[in-house]
Amino acid sequence: MPEDCTWDFETRQIHAGAVIDAETRSRVTPIYQTAGYVFDDFDDGEARFAGRSAYRAYSRNENPTNAVAGRRIADLEGGVDGIVVASGQAAIAAALTALAAAGDHILVTRSLYEGTREMFRGVLARQGIEFEYVDDDASDEDWAAHVRPSTRAVYTETLPNPLNQVVDIERLARIAHAAGVPLVVDNTVPTPYLWRPIEDGADIVIHSTSKWLAGHGAVLGGAVVDAGRFDWAAHADRFPQLTEPPRPGVPSFVERFGAGAYLAYVRTVIVLEYGPTVPPSSTFLLLHGIETLSMRMDRHVANAQAVAELLATRPEVAHVFYPGLEDDPGHALAQKYLPKGPGSIVSFELAGGRDAARRFIDALQLVTPMTHIGDVRSLAIHLASTIHAKLTPEERAAAGITPGLVRLSIGLESPRDLIADLEHALDAAGA
Numbered sequence: 001m002p003e004d005c006t007w008d009f010e011t012r013q014i015h016a017g018a019v020i021d022a023e024t025r026s027r028v029t030p031i032y033q034t035a036g037y038v039f040d041d042f043d044d045g046e047a048r049f050a051g052r053s054a055y056r057a058y059s060r061n062e063n064p065t066n067a068v069a070g071r072r073i074a075d076l077e078g079g080v081d082g083i084v085v086a087s088g089q090a091a092i093a094a095a096l097t098a099l100a101a102a103g104d105h106i107l108v109t110r111s112l113y114e115g116t117r118e119m120f121r122g123v124l125a126r127q128g129i130e131f132e133y134v135d136d137d138a139s140d141e142d143w144a145a146h147v148r149p150s151t152r153a154v155y156t157e158t159l160p161n162p163l164n165q166v167v168d169i170e171r172l173a174r175i176a177h178a179a180g181v182p183l184v185v186d187n188t189v190p191t192p193y194l195w196r197p198i199e200d201g202a203d204i205v206i207h208s209t210s211k212w213l214a215g216h217g218a219v220l221g222g223a224v225v226d227a228g229r230f231d232w233a234a235h236a237d238r239f240p241q242l243t244e245p246p247r248p249g250v251p252s253f254v255e256r257f258g259a260g261a262y263l264a265y266v267r268t269v270i271v272l273e274y275g276p277t278v279p280p281s282s283t284f285l286l287l288h289g290i291e292t293l294s295m296r297m298d299r300h301v302a303n304a305q306a307v308a309e310l311l312a313t314r315p316e317v318a319h320v321f322y323p324g325l326e327d328d329p330g331h332a333l334a335q336k337y338l339p340k341g342p343g344s345i346v347s348f349e350l351a352g353g354r355d356a357a358r359r360f361i362d363a364l365q366l367v368t369p370m371t372h373i374g375d376v377r378s379l380a381i382h383l384a385s386t387i388h389a390k391l392t393p394e395e396r397a398a399a400g401i402t403p404g405l406v407r408l409s410i411g412l413e414s415p416r417d418l419i420a421d422l423e424h425a426l427d428a429a430g431a
């Protein structure tokens with residue numbers, strides 16, 4: 001890529017981060033399927049371990065195929081650096097354990113993917129990190145009142161899975177920065193083609209690349225991207241892992257890596273030590289997915305809008321959660337943040353509750369009943385009996401997971417075929 005690159009998104013999704021191998025001149029990024037990298041000699045081995053060499057040492061945290069994907073996703077999001085890891089869950093765990101440890105506190109918006117909530121009340125709570133939920137639309141004063149000296153981040157999703165409550169990222173960035181902490185945003189559902197939260201003030205962006213970025217449902221993966229803007233040194237009391245020498249006589253991450261300090265810490269401490277490595281063969285498939293992201297997202301959004309409009313007309317459907325609909329509470333924010341369309345999750349409430357949902361799911365012939373989102377194939381799941389089944393009825397109600405709630409992830413099939421299948425399944429649901 002040229003130094004001052006002005007290439008459009010559609011060009012960068014194909015080319016950003018790629019390097020042509022000096023030996024083979026392979027046009028497609030190869031799968032560097034190797035555990036390690038040969039040392040030239042004794043001194044070179046020492047230099048690699050000291051981080052004084054341009055070459056790598058070991059694939060746990062440094063693999064050339066994975067590096068291309070990390071750079072590409074960072075480029076598309078407008079960040080300074082990125083790393084890919086084994087899954088979206090691994091990305092969230094890596095991003096947050098780089099910021100917080102036992103005794104620390106993280107503020108979280110209430111609208112959130114259930115797998116993330118499960119990790120927050122599960123393993124991360126057991127490690128001693130406290131997660132406190134605040135209503136997305138609580139006032140600035142309310143948010144500020146929850147900040148403690150031990151607060152290390154504000155965490156949210158741009159377009160929360162599964163109910164699509166569009167989050168006002170500019171406002172949350174302001175709240176986080178006033179508190180002296182970074183805003184960490186899971187941008188899985190819109191992808192950087194529909195929304196780039198770094199432009200609205202986010203500091204760290206997370207992806208489950210298993211979803212629309214890969215797009216084919218063939219691999220799992222995750223990514224952490226650093227905007228490179230948060231001033232760690234100005235909040236050194238909260239982030240000593242970045243601002244103090246890791247060992248006597250060794251410069252701090254901020255001194256060594258400047259704007260890339262956070263991502264360098266994720267790469268050389270968190271990913272090196274925990275080892276949530278993604279296989280480069282998976283990343284090869286991820287890269288092939290990203291090359292067509294923009295075209296796929298346009299089609300995903302058009303299909304989702306058509307499906308949402310159909311659902312809104314059907315008597316079996318009590319409510320549709322899709323901010324592309326004019327009467328959706330998130331419609332105004334979606335027009336501001338998502339002018340190309342609000343993603344392709346369409347959740348809806350069947351008036352007939354759980355029994356209607358069973359009839360609906362069992363009548364589907366094209367749409368696949370499956371847990372996953374962001375696939376070329378359209379997928380459907382009844383949430384209360386699956387992803388949210390471990391919650392008590394009260395917890396489900398508080399999360400807005402009603403007995404008749406079905407989540408669709410709308411794929412790339414013909415809209416005519418999708419609508420025919422959904423109409424037929426809705427007829428069955430209402431019977």
Ligand SMILES: *Cc1c(COP(=O)(O)O)cnc(C)c1O
Nearest residue numbers: 087088089113161188208210221
């Ligand atoms: C699926 C998902 C994750 C978890 O990603 P995996 O790749 O399945 O581990 C995280 N955040 C959101 C919003 C998701 O939809």
